[in-house]
Amino acid sequence: PFVIVVILVFTCGLPAMTLMVLWKNRKSLYEPKVRFKYGFLYSRFRVGSEFWDLHELLRKLLLTGALIFLQRQTRVAGGILICTVANCTLNWFRPHRNPLVLRVAQVSFLTCTLKYLAAMLLTVIQAGVDSGMVESSDADRIGAVLVVLDTLFIAVSFITTVVVVVLLQRKLKQEHKQSRSNE
Numbered sequence: 001p002f003v004i005v006v007i008l009v010f011t012c013g014l015p016a017m018t019l020m021v022l023w024k025n026r027k028s029l030y031e032p033k034v035r036f037k038y039g040f041l042y043s044r045f046r047v048g049s050e051f052w053d054l055h056e057l058l059r060k061l062l063l064t065g066a067l068i069f070l071q072r073q074t075r076v077a078g079g080i081l082i083c084t085v086a087n088c089t090l091n092w093f094r095p096h097r098n099p100l101v102l103r104v105a106q107v108s109f110l111t112c113t114l115k116y117l118a119a120m121l122l123t124v125i126q127a128g129v130d131s132g133m134v135e136s137s138d139a140d141r142i143g144a145v146l147v148v149l150d151t152l153f154i155a156v157s158f159i160t161t162v163v164v165v166v167l168l169q170r171k172l173k174q175e176h177k178q179s180r181s182n183e
Contacts, residue, residue, distance in 0.1 A: 049095030
């Protein structure tokens with residue numbers, strides 16, 4: 001019962017409530033009263049992309065929860081489809097105001113897509129190994145590619161975190177310097 005309540009409230013209820021609030025106020029999102037109350041939901045996105053958090057929640061829900069309901073043979077293809085559509089929408093809407101955040105999102109989405117493509121290739125190669133048509137060393141190479149993609153993603157995430165901290169420190173120093181000069 002507890003898990004069902006959490007699933008209903010968190011997984012379904014939170015996005016539904018966010019959608020309801022944004023949809024109800026969609027024509028007045030940038031009026032001061034609405035922006036003050038709900039601006040935290042969309043202020044970091046460009047105009048026209050206010051619903052991007054919901055896009056992200058849906059993408060993550062599909063990749064982590066919905067794929068398990070597909071048959072084993074079609075899960076990887078479903079992941080490729082979801083990632084490809086997500087890549088297209090990310091590059092079509094370019095929702096992030098900060099270009100650095102957009103680049104990190106692009107790298108993240110591309111890495112996820114490449115991992116699903118490598119998994120598809122690994123599945124095909126493994127079928128070839130099982131039938132004796134392909135050597136197992138090919139499967140090992142694809143496995144190595146998956147490990148490299150994970151390592152690359154972790155490294156980029158670490159570097160991005162360092163860059164964000166440095167940029168925030170610079171911005172805080174500038175604001176501190178500006179507030180002191182205004183006194």
